[in-house]
Amino acid sequence: MGKDKVLDMEHKLPQLQAERKRRTKRRFIIYLAVFTFLIALVLYFQSSFSHVQRVEVQGNDTLSREEVIDMSGLSSEVSIWNLNKEERVEEIENHDVVLSADFSRSFPNTVNISIEEHEIVAYLYQSNGSIPVLSTGALNENADVEAGNAPILRDFNDQTLINQAAEELSKMAPHISARISDIIHTPVENDSSRITLLMNDGHTVSSTLTNFASRMVPYPAVVQQLDEDADGIIHMRINPYFESFDEEDAEEVDNIEEEEEINVENE
Numbered sequence: 001m002g003k004d005k006v007l008d009m010e011h012k013l014p015q016l017q018a019e020r021k022r023r024t025k026r027r028f029i030i031y032l033a034v035f036t037f038l039i040a041l042v043l044y045f046q047s048s049f050s051h052v053q054r055v056e057v058q059g060n061d062t063l064s065r066e067e068v069i070d071m072s073g074l075s076s077e078v079s080i081w082n083l084n085k086e087e088r089v090e091e092i093e094n095h096d097v098v099l100s101a102d103f104s105r106s107f108p109n110t111v112n113i114s115i116e117e118h119e120i121v122a123y124l125y126q127s128n129g130s131i132p133v134l135s136t137g138a139l140n141e142n143a144d145v146e147a148g149n150a151p152i153l154r155d156f157n158d159q160t161l162i163n164q165a166a167e168e169l170s171k172m173a174p175h176i177s178a179r180i181s182d183i184i185h186t187p188v189e190n191d192s193s194r195i196t197l198l199m200n201d202g203h204t205v206s207s208t209l210t211n212f213a214s215r216m217v218p219y220p221a222v223v224q225q226l227d228e229d230a231d232g233i234i235h236m237r238i239n240p241y242f243e244s245f246d247e248e249d250a251e252e253v254d255n256i257e258e259e260e261e262i263n264v265e266n267e
Contacts, residue, residue: 052078053109059116062132062143063097068113071095072103080109096138121169122183124162125154135170137163151180151197161185161193161209168212176216207236215240 052074057065071092074083085103092101097117104112123130124139132140133153139162151169156162169177182198186206195212197205203223207215215236222240232244 048076049109050079050081051076051109052080052111054111056106056110056112058112058114061117062120062140063095063115063117067142068092068115072113074111080105080111083111096136097134097140097143119170120148120150121166121177122151122153123148124156125152133162133166135166137166149178151177152182153185154182155185156183157185164193164209165195165212168209171213172216176219179219203234204232205234205236 053076055065055069055072055074057068060068072088073091074088083103083105089101089103092098092113092115099116099118101113101115104114106112118134118136118138120132120140121135122133124133130152132143133150134140137159153162153165156165165183179200180197181200184196184198186194186196188194191208193209195207195209197207199205201223203226205216205219215238218240219234219236222234222236222242226234226242230242230244231246232242235241235243
């Protein structure tokens, strides 16, 4: 019986030795891989490979990619793992055009900048071109954009009036502001903020900047009551009414005015 055990151990010994060698080899490979990875990691952080090599910018409509990168202060000298994110975000958000900004990293050396710009609510007309007016009233004079689907402000030479117009337009329903082609500052003696609107549907509107957004709410309903061939001015103030240029329509105009005053009171 003891002889059998000796023969069994002699038979298993080479297998045990081979298994021990396999384990030792496997352990060595794991240690070597970990050591190689740590060395590679140290070399990565010490080399330019860990520095910003590429910057992607998203959400910029009026600001150029170069402007955003310049504000961020990012360069190939900056480590992608030491961005000082809060400071760089603050620098970008200090720009009048920017509402918010955020950073993210993409391995191995790409930084993604995502920004949200203030809405363009109008364009200020000038002889050498139109300047975007933001919802804050700020003028983005460096923007290289053509006038889009927003009203054109004409004869607005006071920043206070521009701010007021921007505030009202930002509160106005899009389906109404989209119907405005031009807003002309036409002050009168008793109303320095009086404006005249040229509408995309061909109508002319007289109103004032004070509570302008709320004054324009009934406009679609008022227009529906008018004759398509009516020639005159729609007054959008406390009680909207239509002033006809045709004296023969005076009686009809009075009726429209009375109907519209009732509609406004009902609203």
